[in-house]
Amino acid sequence: MKPNAYSADCPTRQILDRIGDKWAVLILILIRDEPMRFNALRRTIEGISQKMLSQVLKSLERDGLIKRRVFATVPVTVEYSITPLGGTLAKAVDHLRDWAEENLKEVTAAQRRYDAQKTSKAA
Amino acid sequence: MKPNAYSADCPTRQILDRIGDKWAVLILILIRDEPMRFNALRRTIEGISQKMLSQVLKSLERDGLIKRRVFATVPVTVEYSITPLGGTLAKAVDHLRDWAEENLKEVTAAQRRYDAQKTSKAA
DNA sequence: CGGGATCCGCATCGATACTG
């Protein structure tokens, strides 16, 4: 990627790469209410592989958005919770959620219109 | 993807898949001020292939977020502009941008801390 | 229970060539 024109090093790009990861945002939203354990997350999301999960969790922790706490119980217990910083991001994401819930049907309608027009042209 | 638990059909997921596409958001932000032509976009973003560009543009148009207008000039002229719906999404994304600009350095700092700790452990 | 390591398919994306 060449940082010539409208790109690369701007914060927008950075954050987009972050929230672009749908799993990340999903996890963020999930644990922001209450801390969750690894397998709890896995079961709740159900569709994510443990590889992805562990990977995304690590990335989120690295960014300081979530916090990992290990309890030295007999079978190891690990708990993931949101950080204040992560909380603010989750809050920002809420706006997107609101938009989504408000406009998704309109988007879907637009898609149907578009597809209908295309297929009629194809015929 | 199995739609068992916390997933798949919820609007959040849908919209995340959309804004997850960094190009899409970038384009949205770019053309929201003024309409742009294909190659203008390509030159401005500089880093996107024309395949990606045309693909993303089509997708955005399908979602009703941007509008494509063709002028029957001698060399064909195509202009992309934002729709009202797209405008509202761009607005929602602004909150993310604000968050990004406000907190990116904190995130970066967290990353450095994390990496430093890891490498010291590795040593 | 909470992961790391590995193998591998499949979709994504870039580069190139061609069209209207």
Place this chain on the structure above:
DNA sequence: CAGTATCGATGCGGATCCCG
């Protein structure tokens, strides 16, 4: 100018096995 079609690399992400 504004794309479409094709090919080829690469890397994401799933499945599996294994360990602390």
